[in-house]
Amino acid sequence: MVFKGNMEAAVMIWEKAQTLSKDFKIFNLTEPTVFSTNQVKKRWTKPPIGCVKVNADVQGLVRSLEITMALLLGLAKSLNVGRLIVESDSAMLVNAVNKRRLDITILGQCSKSECDDFSSFKSVQVKWTNRNSNYAANSLCKLAIRNEKDLYFDMEYLMDIHNIIIRDAIN
Incomplete structure (x- = not known):
């Protein structure tokens, strides 16, 4: 040159x-x-036997953290779950829950009081997961928020839910 x-x-x-x-x-x-x-292709992983995964989508949590966490924990209790895995796409929420004993912020104190309900479970893990790595859970949360209803799996599948599950399984 x-x-x-x-x-x-x-x-x-x-x-x-x-x-x-x-x-x-x-x-x-x-x-x-x-x-x-x-x-790396990230996908949903099946929880261990005797354990239930709950996806806490941030879009729903923005409205009301306390109500959403109470509903999720109430659902897990009603299913008689011993071990609970809570997945969220909000790193801020996951850090606030995991470091609740050290966190002095308002969110930290709020999560500390909400997490007192964790004592009814044998073990609780709160994990961050990329929204894109769990297409089905993310889409179901968006569908529930859009319909403003709780979608339980004890019901017959709607065509929307069926298509979401099939698309996630194929990809």
């Missing part, structure tokens, strides 16, 4: 580009990249 007959300018630009590349490791041909090139 020659810039108007001046080779030194081209070398200097190349050296600066190499330094930036090594510093940021974003596009670097000499070292592995920071961003993974392997695409």
